[in-house]
Amino acid sequence: MSDRVEAVKKLFTSKSSRIETNKGDTYYQELFVKCEARLNELRANTPANRLDFSDLLEENGIDRREFMKWASATTAMLMLPPMFTPLVADAAVMMNRAPVIWLELQDCAGNSEALLRADGPKIDEIVLDIISLEYHETLQAASGHQAEKQLEEAMEHFKGKYLLFVEGAIPMGMSGQYGTIGASGETFHDHLVRCAANAAAVVAVGSCATFGGVPAASPNPTGAVGVMDVIKNKPLINIPACPANPANMVGVILHYLLTGQVPELDSLLRPKFAFGYRIHDNCERRAHFDAGEYVEEWGDAGAQNNFCLYKMGCKGPMTFNNCSIVRYNEAVNWPIGVGRGCIGCSEPDFWDKYAYERPMADAKIKAPTGGVEKTVDEFGLGMLTAAGIGIAIHAAASAVAGKREKSGESHE
Amino acid sequence: MITRKWIERIEGEASVQFTFEHNKVSFATIAFPHFRGMEAILHARPAMDALVITPRVCGICGHSHLFAAVRAIESVYANSGFPLEISPKAEALRELTLSLELIQNHFKWLYLVIYPELSHLVQCPIADSFRLKGAYAASLATKVLAIFAGQWPHSSYMIPGGVTCDPTYVDTVRAMGLLDELIRWFEKELTGISLEEYLHLSSTKALSRLSGDMGDLDKMLRAANMHKQGFSYDRYCVLGEHGFSKPSKNINKRTTKVNAKQVTLENPYTVDEKTYAKNALYQNNPFETGPLARAIINGIPLIKHLHRSFRDSTYSRIMARSYEIALLLNHCKILLQSIRLDEPSFIEPHKKITSLSGEGVGIVEAPRGPLMHKVTLNKGIIDHYALITPTQWNLASGSPQTPGPAQKAMIGADSIEIATFTFRAFDVCSVCTTH
Numbered sequence: 076m077s078d079r080v081e082a083v084k085k086l087f088t089s090k091s092s093r094i095e096t097n098k099g100d101t102y103y104q105e106l107f108v109k110c111e112a113r114l115n116e117l118r119a120n121t122p123a124n125r126l127d128f129s130d131l132l133e134e135n136g137i138d139r140r141e142f143m144k145w146a147s148a149t150t151a152m153l154m155l156p157p158m159f160t161p162l163v164a165d166a167a168v169m170m171n172r173a174p175v176i177w178l179e180l181q182d183c184a185g186n187s188e189a190l191l192r193a194d195g196p197k198i199d200e201i202v203l204d205i206i207s208l209e210y211h212e213t214l215q216a217a218s219g220h221q222a223e224k225q226l227e228e229a230m231e232h233f234k235g236k237y238l239l240f241v242e243g244a245i246p247m248g249m250s251g252q253y254g255t256i257g258a259s260g261e262t263f264h265d266h267l268v269r270c271a272a273n274a275a276a277v278v279a280v281g282s283c284a285t286f287g288g289v290p291a292a293s294p295n296p297t298g299a300v301g302v303m304d305v306i307k308n309k310p311l312i313n314i315p316a317c318p319a320n321p322a323n324m325v326g327v328i329l330h331y332l333l334t335g336q337v338p339e340l341d342s343l344l345r346p347k348f349a350f351g352y353r354i355h356d357n358c359e360r361r362a363h364f365d366a367g368e369y370v371e372e373w374g375d376a377g378a379q380n381n382f383c384l385y386k387m388g389c390k391g392p393m394t395f396n397n398c399s400i401v402r403y404n405e406a407v408n409w410p411i412g413v414g415r416g417c418i419g420c421s422e423p424d425f426w427d428k429y430a431y432e433r434p435m436a437d438a439k440i441k442a443p444t445g446g447v448e449k450t451v452d453e454f455g456l457g458m459l460t461a462a463g464i465g466i467a468i469h470a471a472a473s474a475v476a477g478k479r480e481k482s483g484e485s486h487e
Numbered sequence: 488m489i490t491r492k493w494i495e496r497i498e499g500e501a502s503v504q505f506t507f508e509h510n511k512v513s514f515a516t517i518a519f520p521h522f523r524g525m526e527a528i529l530h531a532r533p534a535m536d537a538l539v540i541t542p543r544v545c546g547i548c549g550h551s552h553l554f555a556a557v558r559a560i561e562s563v564y565a566n567s568g569f570p571l572e573i574s575p576k577a578e579a580l581r582e583l584t585l586s587l588e589l590i591q592n593h594f595k596w597l598y599l600v601i602y603p604e605l606s607h608l609v610q611c612p613i614a615d616s617f618r619l620k621g622a623y624a625a626s627l628a629t630k631v632l633a634i635f636a637g638q639w640p641h642s643s644y645m646i647p648g649g650v651t652c653d654p655t656y657v658d659t660v661r662a663m664g665l666l667d668e669l670i671r672w673f674e675k676e677l678t679g680i681s682l683e684e685y686l687h688l689s690s691t692k693a694l695s696r697l698s699g700d701m702g703d704l705d706k707m708l709r710a711a712n713m714h715k716q717g718f719s720y721d722r723y724c725v726l727g728e729h730g731f732s733k734p735s736k737n738i739n740k741r742t743t744k745v746n747a748k749q750v751t752l753e754n755p756y757t758v759d760e761k762t763y764a765k766n767a768l769y770q771n772n773p774f775e776t777g778p779l780a781r782a783i784i785n786g787i788p789l790i791k792h793l794h795r796s797f798r799d800s801t802y803s804r805i806m807a808r809s810y811e812i813a814l815l816l817n818h819c820k821i822l823l824q825s826i827r828l829d830e831p832s833f834i835e836p837h838k839k840i841t842s843l844s845g846e847g848v849g850i851v852e853a854p855r856g857p858l859m860h861k862v863t864l865n866k867g868i869i870d871h872y873a874l875i876t877p878t879q880w881n882l883a884s885g886s887p888q889t890p891g892p893a894q895k896a897m898i899g900a901d902s903i904e905i906a907t908f909t910f911r912a913f914d915v916c917s918v919c920t921t922h
Contacts (some may be wrong), residue, residue: 131616181523183543183545183546183640185549185640186546253523257502288543289528296523373651374832374833378653378833379653404629404630404639408636408637413636413650414651414652415644415646415652426540
């Protein structure tokens with residue numbers, strides 16, 4: 076028993092599972108000066124669209140105080156010290172100077188729906204409203220040839236400066252004929268390569284764009300792959316989850332606007348500020364896990380009392396994402412809040428390995444693989460696997476502890 | 488002369504090929520060029536995986552897919568002699584969240600598709616921020632939805648036997664507060680009169696007198712002559728059973744029973760163009776589905792009155808869908824009030840799903856019409872899964888002899904702009920159409 080406790084302790088305090096939240100004064104001072112200079116540079120540019128942030132805030136009845144509260148929360152989310160708060164606020168106001176081109180490939184458009192303020196706290200939504208969306212296949216007014224012309228122009232005008240957001244997988248089967256673009260008939264693959272060529276960075280949004288997603292689920296009928304299997308020579312940021320959380324999209328754009336760099340990434344190219352924690356670490360039901368209190372069947376007493384869903388197949392312990400902090404739909408709720416376990420939708424292959432109501436013992440879960448080994452920081456991989464083992468030990472230990480308490484009670 | 492036009496917005500894209508004769512559209516075909524193979528993906532998986540995979544068919548109506556998948560599995564239970572008992576609370580919650588998904592769909596379609604296109608057509612530009620109104624209203628609706636379903640899009644909170652959530656009094660009060668906020672917004676922005684007054688309107692004249700966005704919509708649609716065109720078969724089909732819809736068909740103003748077994752699929756008709764969509768038919772005939780069909784079959788007074796004057800014109804189609812927002816808002820309010828929190832959320836089936844074999848069909852009314860999931864299970868493993876989505880009905884691409892409802896409605900249009908608007912009144916959802 077004490078071995079197990081030690082193993083768990085070691086696992087959770089090991090250096091590899093730490094996120095570096097403090098990089099020292101010198102680092103931040105330098106970054107601050109750099110960000111300031113960058114914001115001044117941006118200020119000189121003319122905004123790329125007509126929507127004004129301050130007006131929109133006012134229209135929505137949000138005062139300065141509330142906005143600054145949001146800015147400090149966002150600063151914290153981006154893992155920057157409080158002194159950056161005014162800079163984050165400035166960057167948000169200048170969101171309309173960050174040119175974004177948004178491609179929609181093989182998907183369900185769920186992430187565009189999220190972008191359409193389907194969720195995300197209110198100010199995040201306003202930030203999304205004013206980002207300079209130079210081109211968005213589904214939301215823009217133009218279509219067909221006119222849209223293609225717009226895309227060409229945007230790519231030329233913002234050459235080397237735009238962020239390319241990609242939603243959806245890339246079907247490689249049948250020479251790419253499962254997905255082609257409008258009038259030109261260009262395949263999704265060629266379209267992506269062409270649009271990425273002059274992008275400052277590529278952001279893959281949602282699990283389809285990052286890892287192939289549901290279209291890549293076995294038997295992968297269309298040969299779907301993620302963006303990182305196609306684009307190799309560009310800074311690439313993955314924002315997985317199905318759907319991706321708009322708060323994380325905003326975080327990435329803000330970070331880029333502020334620093335001109337991509338945020339610190341994990342082994343799967345996910346920004347650490349969002350994917351540095353496991354669902355399990357900040358889960359509101361965590362105390363029940365620690366106490367060995369589980370839902371054993373849908374609708375049982377455990378379910379009615381919000382017990383831990385681990386035995387119902389919750390993949391929270393294996394899943395890196397900030398849902399348990401940010402939540403969904405303007406922070407109203409999240410899946411575990413309504414008594415269904417996490418399905419691990421921000422992990423590679425969730426559609427085949429994690430699925431629904433299959434407890435982890437039956438879920439054939441192993442460390443993520445598939446096309447990323449070369450870029451993977453081995454530490455990260457090892458950590459995920461180790462975490463899985465650790466959890467199994469922990470679950471067993473806490474279950475034992477729970478039983479002991481019960482038997483103790485019956486003796487009295 | 489043949490012209491091809493790409494139609495995009497919201498949910499993927501479609502290609503429409505128009506043939507012109509004497510400066511009028513004489514025929515049009517519809518193609519959907521994207522494909523994922525969802526049915527193949529579902530094959531050989533445990534049945535419960537359908538609750539995670541099928542919502543991801545569509546980013547805007549995934550909740551309808553979840554409900555259809557749950558009903559399909561429950562129908563396998565019933566067909567094998569183990570009908571499930573669903574508590575009234577679970578039924579009400581399912582219907583509530585489904586209705587909210589319909590509401591948010593209707594709002595997005597109205598403000599992101601219809602208003603911008605229509606204002607372009609009648610050359611009366613609207614502000615950029617106007618489009619965002621629909622997103623605001625939709626986000627209020629999805630917030631209420633998320634209180635019970637955890638998130639939107641892509642929730643999986645319904646399960647065979649009930650729902651996973653166990654809401655408290657605090658949750659229902661919070662939901663009621665948000666729903667009231669949405670209703671007040673609707674009254675202020677869309678109608679200028681109270682929801683109750685609006686629901687009691689029974690004449691088209693009253694519609695023209697409205698002050699809000701609905702009044703403008705009426706005026707713009709008439710200015711664009713939309714009450715005199717876009718006629719289709721005037722034949723309707725509803726297959727999903729809910730508090731807001733009953734399965735029936737309506738031909739020549741007569742409403743009769745339907746049997747989902749009569750639904751068939753046929754290969755689409757296109758010329759030199761690939762498409763992954765199949766046409767859905769009832770007794771081998773095209774039928775219009777969706778809000779207009781539901782309103783005609785339910786005998787909603789205002790829509791019946793409108794139909795008497797303007798038949799199944801584009802005007803009627805758009806007004807019926809906008810009006811359904813009000814009907815559903817009211818329905819949600821009643822549902823929320825009816826929920827008894829002390830009832831169980833889930834009642835355990837008498838048979839384990841891992842020993843369940845047989846066939847089942849689950850049908851719900853999705854925003855654009857009936858959504859069918861057909862499943863065959865073998866010891867809890869999916870042997871066969873078939874999806875038939877609403878847009879396969881409305882946007883079917885038939886031959887010149889039997890065009891689909893949207894094709895028929897476009898024939899006779901004076902310009903591509905008008906034909907395209909007619910098409911959009913049916914609403915494109917290409918991700919569902921091909922899945």
